[in-house]
Amino acid sequence: MAGNTTRPRVGVLALQGDVREHERVLQDLGADVVRVRRPEELSQVAGLVIPGGESTVIDKLSRMFGLQQPIRDAIRDEMPVLGTCAGLIMLADSLVDAIVGQESFGGLDVVVRRNAFGRQVESFEAELDVPALGASPVRAAFIRGPVIESVGAEATTLATLDDGRVVAVEQGALMGVSFHPEITGETRFHRRFLDRVAAPARVGASHG
Ligand code: GLN
DSSP, rough: OOOOOSSSSEEESSSSSSSSHHHHHHTTTTEEEEEEEEHHTTTTSEEEOOOSHHHHHHHHHHTTTTHHHHHHHHHHOOOEEEEEEEHHHHHHEEEEEEEEOOOOOOOOEEEEETOOOOGGGGGEEEEEEOGGGOOOOEEEEEOOOOOOEEOTTTTTEEOOTSSSSSEEEEEEEEEEEESSSEEEETTHHHHHHHHHHHHHSSSSSSOO
16 A cells, blocks of 8 residues: 555554553654554554553453454554553463463564563563664563563564563564553654554565
8 A cells, every 4th residue: 555645644452551642652753543443443554553451351352343353464464563561462472371261463473471570560660771772771661561481583582671581572563562661751662663664574565
């Protein structure tokens, strides 16, 4: 689909979670943002952000609203997707400590453990080195966040905590982070996502 506008139209999955914060960051970066609750809305966007919130609820609602398969198809068609926190859980191929029957969209060749930080440190902030985003560190807010327990051959680590635990990965057009860049004024993940939307790395992909 040839873009005839300089403003990329992207979606925020708006079933549950901190939709508004992502919307604001994306709008500030110049994007035209659509709240995605139905397949028709998904088909209008060139990229999707899956917010933080509660992955069990996002999973249930996405199935109820008929979005699970369309999102899986979009991921397979290499639509750029950024998932933060619960959104990372939704992008993982494999989950640890999921509830019974919980499903993800998949796409990232990783194993993600939900609620991976102990009770005392359920929420904390940390400065992360993310070389792919440049020299200045990322201020990251973790809120009952997951960790990436193992990174498969297809995925690339973007950031680790000081203890080595992986908290950000990417794979093709997909990016997943354990924390909430949208609440600490960190815009570089969203910018990287929008860059992907503007210049897809697809080779020979055609829209049918
Ligand atoms: N613990 C939540 C879950 O499992 C994620 C928390 C968040 O997105 N801030 O979905």
